[in-house]
Amino acid sequence: MLRALKKLFPLIIRPSEPWDMAVSLFAMRLRDRLGEKLRYVIASPSEDLLVYDSNVLVVVNVEDFEVRKDVVEVESEVEKEFSWKIGISPLITKENNEALIKNFINSFYEKFPSNEAWMKAVVKFSKKLRDRLGEKLRYVIASPSEDLLVYDSNVLVVVDAEDFEVRKDVIEIEGEVEKEFSWKIGISPLITKENNEAKLFIEVFGWKNIKY
Numbered sequence: 001m002l003r004a005l006k007k008l009f010p011l012i013i014r015p016s017e018p019w020d021m022a023v024s025l026f027a028m029r030l031r032d033r034l035g036e037k038l039r040y041v042i043a044s045p046s047e048d049l050l051v052y053d054s055n056v057l058v059v060v061n062v063e064d065f066e067v068r069k070d071v072v073e074v075e076s077e078v079e080k081e082f083s084w085k086i087g088i089s090p091l092i093t094k095e096n097n098e099a100l101i102k103n104f105i106n107s108f109y110e111k112f113p114s115n116e117a118w119m120k121a122v123v124k125f126s127k128k129l130r131d132r133l134g135e136k137l138r139y140v141i142a143s144p145s146e147d148l149l150v151y152d153s154n155v156l157v158v159v160d161a162e163d164f165e166v167r168k169d170v171i172e173i174e175g176e177v178e179k180e181f182s183w184k185i186g187i188s189p190l191i192t193k194e195n196n197e198a199k200l201f202i203e204v205f206g207w208k209n210i211k212y
Helices: 002-008 018-037 065-081 098-111 116-136 164-180 196-205
Strands: 038-043 056-060 090-094 137-142 155-159 189-192
Touching: 018 038, 018 056, 018 065, 038 098, 056 098, 065 090, 090 098, 116 137, 116 155, 116 164, 164 189
Parallel strands: 056 090, 155 189
Antiparallel strands: 038 056, 137 155
């Protein structure tokens, strides 16, 4: 299970986000306190996005009174360091509870349901890119939801050559499509060659190559 998580869910920390920094500190403190009892920590992308009334899943080898006590103490320490402006709500479980772990992770995607207008906009965006860029366009990967972002982007545009003309074309098409949808859809493209950024998008969203 841990090996699969490492492949599918990379850790993304945004230093400008207090929630991300608080969760990072929480995980490090837990590691120091619990040692080998701690297997891994899975955090919600947002403090307010809860699953089972929790925003952090703490996966351990042994779930006993001492472990629960340590987790609660570390939670309070971190919240205090952030002047009680961050609320950590941990859920503790053992590694063999794979159903709970999968449900916790999958629920984040359910919180960001895809909608018909978003997918129509993305397909139109992809078709226009194909017509404008031709063979320069390798593929397009879209987030399942307009609001679910990686690198502050909800669409990955992978090209052979990332130059000024390509970026200009992508931005123009973005504007055209948003206008066609009365500016109710926001496309935030990330333009890249096939590199680590592309791999991260694929790992987070799965292989969702837009059919155009």
